[in-house]
Amino acid sequence: MTRYMAGKMAKLDIPPIPEFIEMIADTGAGIYACKASVDLFELTKNDLIDQVQGIITVGEFYEHAAGSQIIYT
Template sequence: MAGDGTIEKVSIIISKGSLEGVYPGLIMANGARAEGIEANLFFTFFGLDAIHERRWERVRLATVGNPGLHLPTWVGALPGVSALMTRYMARRMDRLDIPPVPEFVEMIADTGAGLYACQASVDLFGYRREDFIGQVKDIITVGEFYDLAAGGQIIFT
């Protein structure tokens, strides 16, 4: 933070691979960049889906056990419910000009935000650098993330 209390840098951790897990971090990063705040996104565990070349277009809404949907767990588990709710949310977000995950990630990267994959999670899932979209700056360790985040705010979504 600057001496006047303004935030100059944020580092956002995205650990979930569902719509409701990915969008808060993307929205926070986009808002930071719009305000001229340096932003870095650290994708770990299932959050890697948002930057994975074959998965980022298929991020879905989690319907099983999602209390925000106000659906019984068994309804969320029915075949097709996740796809239906994902399409419903996509239409609502489109009306608000909230882009789909791939477009939003590209847009944020184009503003100069840093996109980083977690080395431990990449190793855990057996991924390689080639598995990720081109906008990913690097695959880094947690220690490197802390170095990158030094002097700023860390947000865990």
């Protein structure tokens, strides 16, 4: 991340990305990677941060989210 971006985030009181990820992980909501994106960039689970619980398809995401409010897709 550039200094410019870090400064903008600090100004908006957005925590640094590692802290933000920990905050999300602590909610118990789960962090998942998009299978299409992982495949596109030829990544594996080993390339991702430890907090990523799995690599799932869009259909699997909607199954996990059933009955919940989806904010970002």
